[in-house]
Amino acid sequence: MSGGAIEYISEEYEVSRDSSVLKTSIKNNIKCIFKGTMNNSYKISFSWEFDWNELGNQGVFEITGHISIKSSKNAFAPVKIDVKLTEDNRTITKHLGGCYTHYFVTYEYSLTPHLVPPEEPPYDVIFAPSDKNDVILVVDGKKLHVNKAR
DSSP, X not given: OOOSOEEEEOOOEEEESSOOEEEEEEETTEEEEEEEEEOXXXXXXXXXXXXXXXXXXXXXXXXXXXXXXXXXXXXXXXXXXXXXXXXXXXXXXXXXXXXXXXXXXXXXXXXXXXXXXXXXXOHHHHTOXXXXXXXXXXXXXXXXXXXXXX
């Protein structure tokens, strides 16, 4: 998998005690379930649950980036959340607000998939001593048993 960040910008959502948000989006094989709910103290709980199994099948082992959430009516200052998604951590949560009965919010994310790093070749096995070796090279302190080419 190559390429840069995967970016998404949401539409505007209203969150109040009478209405919560549950929205699913898919962008470049990343499925995101966004939830916004308000408790009795008018605090909002936001969560983003990411399903990136298809990217995992392509060799991605983690996704990093950020989510930015803002109130379109300036009920709270924009918030940027650092994200590191792994096999064991697929949900990001944030609690905001506490003053208003309604919030109109938008969010956006920029996420970069990271491939599993290639395994370092087992030099100790590849360059092990054998009857076919006639020279020892020392490279960065490692002994490499090789055969002179003629």
